Amino acid sequence: MPFGLKSVLLGGCCCLVFWAGCGDVPVPTALEVQSWTFQDTSGLWRTADVPGSIHTDLLVHNLLPNPFADQSELDVQWVENRDWTYRTVLHSPPDDGEWALEFAGLDTYAEVEVNGVGVLSANNMHRTWRIPEADLSLAGYDTLVVRLLSPIRMGQAALDGSPWPVPASNEAKPIGRQTSAVTRKAMYHYGWDWGPRLATSGIWKPVRWVRTDLELPPFRLMVESADTAMANCRVRWERPVSDITARLQKDGQDVAMQWVRIDSVTHQFTVAHPDLWWPNGMGDQPLYQLLLSGSDGQRANWRFGIRTLAWNRAPDAHGHAMQCVVNGVPVQARGANVIPPDFFPVRAETRWRRVIEDAVAAHMNMVRLWGGAHYGDERLYDLCDEWGILVWQDFMNACAMVPGDAAWRANFLAEAEQQVRRLRNRTSLAIWAGNNESEKAWRDWGWQDMYGLHGADSAAVARAYQVVFEAALPELVARLEGGEYQPSSPHHLDLEQPKASGDQHDWGVWFGKTGFEYYTDEAGRFASEFGLQSLPDRRTLQEVGVQDWTDATLQFRQRCTMDWLEPGFDGWDMMRHYAAMYFADPEAVDVANWTGGDRLAAWTYMSQLTQAEGLRQAVERHRCSQGRTSGSLYWQLDDVWPTVSWSTVDHAGRWKLAHHAVRHANQPVRIVPDRSASSWMALNAGPDPVRGTLTWAHLSLTGDTLTSGQRALDVSAFSEARLSFMPWSQEALCAWSWRNETGQIVDEGIFFPRPVSQVDWPASSVRVEPTGDGVMLKTGAPTAGVWLRAEHAGRFEDNGFLLLPHCPKRLRFLDPDGAPADPGLVRVTHFAEVQSALKPSI
Known part of the structure; x- marks a missing residue:
């Protein structure tokens, strides 16, 4: 039988049991440890949620103000400086088989005891820890204690022990107290320019008994070639195996396959006439189930799509390409960067579905899981597999260098090895990047002067980085057959020509104050970050205590400072700069004579319109680049808390105007203005040809028709066409409608080439x-x-x-x-x- 699950009561402790089929007899393979308590500051033991965090547990018991409301973030900073203790009664697993006690996630420094005896010292939020039952002295009814040590105190000790400063300039602390770079913990917990500082602790993933003797060795499942006639797949085991049988299913029905043992660590199988998996908008996402069985009852069940994936980095007319290729078809990546949809991971898990739904609704086919957060849970990757969202996966390091000691490096590489094993078989996984912006920061942000790193110290910091991201990590990914890897994001083959290869974080718009034509004039090969700030929906702000523009809570949320432009310059000033350029300065609106609302409404409206126009132009300009820019991943789709930020969907799930704009710009079948050439492009990123008729009209600003026309328009699948027959006007509105052979509208729109502010x-x-x-x-x-x-x-x-x-x-x-x-x-x-x-x- 396939996997199922059931609740049972063992010794008064409710545990979750996962069953594996073994003939007709169900065999438990995982028992969740529950009924936790934590000790508050008075010494009282209170009920705790595991998975969870100390902040969320304190909130449940009204021992902490809501850190999202008002300016309460400042009132809860004491939590990060304390140790916290959790405990429960640990019941022994069944006598049959071999078991291990698994901690799927401990945040971050944890001392684990059973009956007062230390059994584990953990120091990495991103790792899973296992203790064999044989290593535990169990009496059948035992006390399990997890002591969570202050990440700030432990991190400071590590930083003080470093022979040189370790740069981490995004952390909201002064130099010498920035401990995030030496701690294997989600870096956004230490504060970012879109989020609070809440350096929490907790048991953030389940604790459970797992039956290890029923596990098959880790394996790599690879689709080596595939088309509509035949798929050739390989399973490579990390240890020798024998007598492995396999079944393939789709939609619960068996699928014919040829399963062949090549040697003790390799099997191959073929599938005739497979249904291929495609990114969203390029086709369907059928998923198969591979059910593997060993001779001693071991089981593994893996769901996957049949597809090939590669990256084209070959020389071309613009330098070196950087384009994802799926099933032999080049992909124009359309998507966004995502951060955890709630600050606290236990709450984020329930929100990931909404984030991916919003990505699909906006016609995205790729998301970048940013390296300053934490790796996603299984359900996130399930959703990406199911809905055709390719995943750009950063390893967890952002805007920081790394310590040079062997212990830190071993800890990081152990984390990376676990995560590559966990994610390498995901159909949606497209690429790994070693970190976010650390390479660029070391090169361009002046860290050497900021942190006093010169001579031997500078060389040592650079060497520590290179050993991890340019040597050890690529070797690890290659050894585990983890897929495409690059050392950092952004990363270029030629530092003298950064736009000619690799990916770019295109912040000329926003941090550089340039106009939106930047997205054409300075286009690179793959835009993995770009964006503009805006305010969220007013109701989202009201839910955390903001009533009007002058509220201190709203001003407190603006974390983007740009003193290098001029002293005191921040995100509010930059929003005004762009709003005035393309629409209107919100401070110039006489709200007493405006029917739209008050000053807060003016700021919300102008900032959201400006963000929408900027992102729309960026995506359209990238899509019209004729192969130069093959990816558009804007910063950012979502928020960790209610705030002013670069998101297009606010923390409450309310779409900003920009999310509607990128939904239009991302449409697979779309008429797009090519502003750089004063002409039009017809784009068809879908799997079917579009044959039909394009009708257009140029209108005056009073609504009168100036010219109009109609023309047959056929565009093949996965292709584009320049519309030389459709006129361009700088002074007129252009409206169009593209209908297919059955008369159905496949695209329609209205375009005016001049900024709205100039009319x-x-x-x-x-x-x-x-x-x-x-x-x-x-x-x-x-x-x-x-x-x-x-x-x-x-x-x-x-x-x-x-x-x-x-x-x-x-x-x-x-x-x-x-x-x-x-x-x-x-x-x-x-x-x-x-x-x-x-x-x-x-």
């Missing part, structure tokens, strides 16, 4: 007609930046768009579960209202 938009009013599950919108003149706000929870199918006269727009309203719903009272704001309320000067 005197006609006065107009938008009529809202309820439809029961949404609205019908009508206007008498071209209306830019239509912003809809609903009374009820949910979102409209589209928002932040340009509405034309004589073109009613019907929009459904979707509740938080994605079902059509009544939006309630709908408030409409548009940009002409802002223009009419602008102060003469500011």
